[in-house]
Amino acid sequence: MADPRGFLKVREREVPAYRPVPVRLRDWKEVRDELGRDEVVLKRQAGRCMDCGIPFCHQGCPLGNLIPEWNDLMWRGQDADALDRLHATNNFPEFTGRICPAPCETSCVLGINQPAVTIKNVEVEIIDRGFEAGRVTPHIAQRHTGRTVAVVGSGPAGLAAAQQLTRAGHTVAVYERSDRIGGLLRYGVPDFKMEKHHIDRRVAQMEREGTRFRTGIEIGKDLTWEDLRARYDAVLIATGAPVERDLPIPGRDLDGVHFAMSYLEQGNRAAAGEDIPGQLTAEGKHVIVIGGGDTGSDCIGTALRQGAASVTTLAIGKKPPVDRPGNQPWPTDPRVFEVSSSHEEGGTREYLASTVEFVGDESGHVRSLRVAVTQYNPDGSRTPTPGTERDIPADLVLIAMGFTGPEVTSLAAQSQVALTARRHIERTDDYATTHDGVFVAGDAGRGASLVVWAIAEGRAAAAAIDEYLSGSTELPAPVTAHQVALRA
Ligand SMILES: Cc1cc2nc3c(=O)[nH]c(=O)nc-3n(C[C@H](O)[C@H](O)[C@H](O)COP(=O)(O)OP(=O)(O)OC[C@H]3O[C@@H](n4cnc5c(N)ncnc54)[C@H](O)[C@@H]3O)c2cc1C
Numbered sequence: 001m002a003d004p005r006g007f008l009k010v011r012e013r014e015v016p017a018y019r020p021v022p023v024r025l026r027d028w029k030e031v032r033d034e035l036g037r038d039e040v041v042l043k044r045q046a047g048r049c050m051d052c053g054i055p056f057c058h059q060g061c062p063l064g065n066l067i068p069e070w071n072d073l074m075w076r077g078q079d080a081d082a083l084d085r086l087h088a089t090n091n092f093p094e095f096t097g098r099i100c101p102a103p104c105e106t107s108c109v110l111g112i113n114q115p116a117v118t119i120k121n122v123e124v125e126i127i128d129r130g131f132e133a134g135r136v137t138p139h140i141a142q143r144h145t146g147r148t149v150a151v152v153g154s155g156p157a158g159l160a161a162a163q164q165l166t167r168a169g170h171t172v173a174v175y176e177r178s179d180r181i182g183g184l185l186r187y188g189v190p191d192f193k194m195e196k197h198h199i200d201r202r203v204a205q206m207e208r209e210g211t212r213f214r215t216g217i218e219i220g221k222d223l224t225w226e227d228l229r230a231r232y233d234a235v236l237i238a239t240g241a242p243v244e245r246d247l248p249i250p251g252r253d254l255d256g257v258h259f260a261m262s263y264l265e266q267g268n269r270a271a272a273g274e275d276i277p278g279q280l281t282a283e284g285k286h287v288i289v290i291g292g293g294d295t296g297s298d299c300i301g302t303a304l305r306q307g308a309a310s311v312t313t314l315a316i317g318k319k320p321p322v323d324r325p326g327n328q329p330w331p332t333d334p335r336v337f338e339v340s341s342s343h344e345e346g347g348t349r350e351y352l353a354s355t356v357e358f359v360g361d362e363s364g365h366v367r368s369l370r371v372a373v374t375q376y377n378p379d380g381s382r383t384p385t386p387g388t389e390r391d392i393p394a395d396l397v398l399i400a401m402g403f404t405g406p407e408v409t410s411l412a413a414q415s416q417v418a419l420t421a422r423r424h425i426e427r428t429d430d431y432a433t434t435h436d437g438v439f440v441a442g443d444a445g446r447g448a449s450l451v452v453w454a455i456a457e458g459r460a461a462a463a464a465i466d467e468y469l470s471g472s473t474e475l476p477a478p479v480t481a482h483q484v485a486l487r488a
């Protein structure tokens with residue numbers, strides 16, 4: 001156990017401050033302040049971990065991270081051992097340590113009557129120190145099985161599966177239709193949340209371990225799903241859930257109304273130094289973001305850095321409570337009012353705002369948004385309240401209302417992978433689809449979710465594939481698809 005009296009001596013949470021807002025708005029670098037990293041504070045926080053008999057944080061973390069063990073090791077200054085314990089359950093703690101919403105912390109036992117241990121911050125420190133000390137090295141498989149696996153999609157699910165399977169001795173090729181590896185980590189999540197060199201560093205490690213990467217190849221178009229299956233002993237679909245939820249109301253086709261992802265992708269490419277002719281930018285514009293989730297929050301931070309005149313986020317529902325509501329008790333992960341780094345930076349948030357129309361000018365460009373107050377009906381549906389309409393000026397509207405699921409047209413046409421009534425990919429408890437040797441993990445299997453779940457599913461699917469190919473497996477499987485469904 002870390003300090004036996006730690007949680008009694010230190011009752012407050014201490015995390016490094018972000019860089020000041022006026023400073024960080026001038027660049028695309030991570031908001032996290034490197035200067036705020038402090039050895040004493042880190043040990044003090046790790047020392048608050050009580051090593052509970054039943055560590056609920058294990059259950060809160062989809063990866064089952066061994067949190068009390070690495071808190072104890074960090075408190076004792078055994079950084080290398082802490083890194084080993086962290087890597088035992090998580091291939092990419094530098095991703096989760098930066099952008100995971102940390103459901104582990106909402107289930108920390110200390111959280112019952114005082115602020116939770118700063119688990120996520122300890123995690124990111126362990127891995128950052130590991131890289132700085134040169135301790136993150138390739139793990140080369142001792143033997144090769146002669147079996148081949150194609151992983152389609154290079155987001156966190158595909159990368160985690162590919163790393164596990166390569167280390168188990170299989171020959172793994174990752175196919176990615178985009179020009180760069182990383183999935184939404186590359187072209188969705190902006191640099192101010194996670195800089196891209198973290199992905200490049202991992203990809204370099206994976207290449208040295210033997211994983212092969214094939215960018216610019218779209219399965220279903222450049223190579224059919226059938227041909228891919230014929231070429232490899234197993235296939236993993238890790239293509240994400242990129243179909244964006246639309247808002248088909250009058251004026252949807254006006255200029256200036258866009259899906260958030262096309263805007264964020266261009267922003268990420270520009271931040272990476274690419275020249276984007278006619279880039280969609282918020283500079284000098286009144287921006288409205290429809291949707292209050294992660295994607296919407298990333299649009300806010302991006303628009304503010306581009307010099308937007310104003311940024312307003314509209315959410316159709318009620319403002320969530322600041323504190324954990326009674327019907328979502330500890331150790332559940334409650335739905336509460338969140339203040340992301342982008343929210344701290346500016347913009348306004350409006351709730352109970354139902355968009356009824358995009359209003360355009362004579363040139364066909366959006367001029368304003370007509371919104372009404374959301375009304376909750378007895379059957380649970382939500383509709384605009386008649387007579388409450390008002391117009392909000394808008395030059396750029398970003399639709400960030402979530403994602404409806406995976407793209408499945410070519411998959412359905414070219415393989416025997418069955419779909420559910422909602423056009424999601426049917427899968428068993430072992431991540432297998434109805435097509436022999438074809439598996440599915442990450443957002444493509446569970447619907448749009450989180451990086452930590454994508455890694456957890458990638459690891460578990462890798463274990464299922466290893467077993468399919470070898471008859472047994474020693475790869476750890478953090479969650480079955482059934483457990484995923486129960487916890488979703
Ligand atoms: C803007 C935004 C911000 C987010 N922020 C956070 C956050 O802060 N914290 C968090 O935990 N989660 C966040 N998420 C969610 C998280 O990014 C996803 O849950 C996660 O990336 C899913 O991983 P994945 O590997 O399943 O799929 P993805 O990351 O979507 O990767 C799928 C990959 O497959 C490729 N692909 C698709 N079809 C094909 C094909 N036919 N052939 C070849 N390649 C193909 C795609 O190009 C893509 O690279 C965010 C999501 C968005 C959109």
Ligand code: SF4
Pocket residue numbers: 060061062063065067096097100101102103104105119120123452
């Ligand atoms: S991956 Fe997320 S849930 Fe798991 S320990 Fe890290 S911050 Fe917590």
